[in-house]
Amino acid sequence: MLILWAAGLGLVVGSFLNVVIYRLPKEESLVVPRSHCPACQAPIRVIDNIPIVSFLLLRGRCRACGHPIAWRYPLVEGLTGLLFAMAVAHFGATLHAAFLLTFLCGLVVVSFIDLDHQVIPNIITLPGIPLGLVSGLLLGQPSVLDRLIGALAGAGFLYLVLFYGGVLYGQEAMGEGDLNLVAMVGAFLGWKAVVITILVGCLVGSAVGLSLIALRRLSRRQHIPFGPFLSLGAAVALFWGDRLISWYLGFLR
Ligand SMILES: [Zn+2]
Structure with missing residues (x-):
């Protein structure tokens, strides 16, 4: 149960790490503006920003314009979730x-x-x-x-x-x-x-x-x-x- 919670937390943190990876080298703020589609600039709604689940539901495309979402985003989320689960499995909470x-x-x-x-x-x-x-x-x-x-x-x-x-x-x-x-x-x-x-x-x-x-x-x-x-x-x-x-x-x- 604890490991599942850790994996879930890792998915959410991984979603934030995507923002850091994308924005830090460009010296952009990590908080504002909210995430938006790089193709059509439409802001990404909270419901479309659930780690991995949204990517699957949207079949990897922007809801507004259909532009493909990079597979890197769910990969980073999944990797972070896996690492969190492994760390808690090894070292406890x-x-x-x-x-x-x-x-x-x-x-x-x-x-x-x-x-x-x-x-x-x-x-x-x-x-x-x-x-x-x-x-x-x-x-x-x-x-x-x-x-x-x-x-x-x-x-x-x-x-x-x-x-x-x-x-x-x-x-x-x-x-x-x-x-x-x-x-x-x-x-x-x-x-x-x-x-x-x-x-x-x-x-x-x-x-x-x-x-x-x-x-x-x-x-x-x-x-x-x-x-x-x-x-x-x-x-x-x-x-x-x-x-x-x-x-x-x-x-x-
Ligand atoms: Zn778009």
Whole structure:
């Protein structure tokens, strides 16, 4: 029951995250004006703004003009609902979960803005670093020191990858935004999670990048946004990190 409530809350929050993803890079207000159809400017009625349900009822089209609604909107809502449900299933209705929900919202926003604009907004990641450290003070585990090491070592390591990657490929492999994102992951999840985040991010990111190049959907010169892959790595570390680490240690023995 609790998990269903969490999923419902996630759908509603996801609907707001769509607004943030769309408006933040344009420096528009997040509150006014009300959402409107990008094609005909008709304001979207409350009844047509129910997460996922309205998209299905309207068969993905604007009620006023019939212009297709991007499938991204229900995707972001559904993803946020799923993440909220998973977080509450893992950590219960606790203060710990509340901090993690904030963190997960940050990851969703950063990923989709990076996909659209190849930039990770510091206005999301930089406040996330002190917030993550404060959650360490309140929760105890992982310790604030663990989180601080995660933030600094993660950003430092990624800086080296950026520096040498930039030298090797003659272009910036990753941007400053990626460093801040990894620092935020460290502040929320501690240093072990940062290792998993960077590993998973690099593995999945390069696999997807190479596949796209092989399929000729991407040229070698083109930049792949790294934020979504780092965010995926952070989610893997959050939900399956402990299991991955004990599996790996068992593997070493
Ligand atoms: Zn319309």
